[in-house]
Each structure stands twice: as structure tokens, then as C-alpha cells.
Amino acid sequence: MNSTPTDLGRLPRVVRAYLHAHARGDVPAAADCFTPAAVVVDDASPYRGREEIRSWLSRSSTEYTYTTTPTAAVRRSTEHWNVTQRIEGDFPGGAADLVYGFTIDDAHIATLVISPA
Numbered sequence: 794m795n796s797t798p799t800d801l802g803r804l805p806r807v808v809r810a811y812l813h814a815h816a817r818g819d820v821p822a823a824a825d826c827f828t829p830a831a832v833v834v835d836d837a838s839p840y841r842g843r844e845e846i847r848s849w850l851s852r853s854s855t856e857y858t859y860t861t862t863p864t865a866a867v868r869r870s871t872e873h874w875n876v877t878q879r880i881e882g883d884f885p886g887g888a889a890d891l892v893y894g895f896t897i898d899d900a901h902i903a904t905l906v907i908s909p910a
Contacts, residue, residue, distance in 0.1 A: 801866050801876075807902055808874055808895050816861050820850045828901040835907045857884040864890070872897045877910050 801809075807826050814822035824847040827833075833840045833849060840849040859882025867875045876893045890910035896903045 801863050803868075804866055804874060804876065805895075805897050805900075807897060807900055808876065811895075811902060811905075812861075812863060812876065812878075812893075815850070815854075818854050820847060820854060823850050826902050827905075828898055828903050831901070831903055831905070833905045833907070857882050859884060872903075 804812075811823055811826040814820075814826065824843050827843055827846055829843055830841070831843065831846060833846050835849065835853070840846050859880050862879045862881075863876055864879050865875075865877040869875060874895045874897070876895070878891050878893060879888065880891055881888045892908050892910050894904075894906040894908070896905075
């Protein structure tokens with residue numbers, strides 16, 4: 794699979810919308826970026842469908858106080874994008890680099906897999 798580095802402004806609109814909504818804690822707007830049957834995997838736990846994703850977003854946005862800074866974006870294919878983000882906050886360790894692996898389907902996010910960089 795080819796991987797092409799890209800600037801963050803060239804990310805698909807739905808990925809930019811999700812990252813922006815998530816960074817400002819707008820759970821409804823972030824959840825609306827997903828397909829109805831989307832799957833998010835975070836800390837090896839899957840969240841299926843918008844309702845579970847909305848609950849995950851609500852919980853993850855209030856569990857700790859943190860900021861996110863996108864540091865890199867890679868287009869793996871037309872539908873697959875990786876965004877590396879630097880997370881800093883009051884969680885154990887205080888900072889982490891995470892890769893957000895997006896799969897886009899019909900202008901929405903079909904899957905999001907979050908893993909350590």
C-alpha cells in the first residue's frame with residue numbers, strides 16, 4: 794500500500810470536521826461525522842454505531858483535560874488516512890503521540906482506529 798505524506802489542509806473535509814469538533818469538545822458535531830454503522834477502536838475497545846461512539850466521545854472528553862495538536866497526515870489510499878496527534882494533559886504520563894487511522898465511506902467516517910504512534 795502506498796503512503797503519501799500530505800499537509801493537514803488536504804485532509805478530507807469530514808476528517809478535518811471531526812478533528813475540529815473533537816478538539817473543541819463538540820460531541821454532537823464529532824459524532825455526526827460518522828456513518829450510522831461506524832466503528833471506533835480506542836484502547837483495543839470497539840464502539841459500534843453513532844450512539845456508542847457518542848457515549849465514547851462524551852466519556853473521553855470529560856475523563857481528562859487535554860489538548861490535541863495534529864502533527865502529521867498521511868494518505869494511505871483514497872479512503873484511508875492516518876493523522877498523528879500530540880495529546881497533552883492531566884492523564885497518566887501527561888503526553889502521548891497517537892495515530893488516528895480513518896476510513897472514509899461516502900463523505901463520512903466508517904472506521905477510526907486510535908493507536909500509539
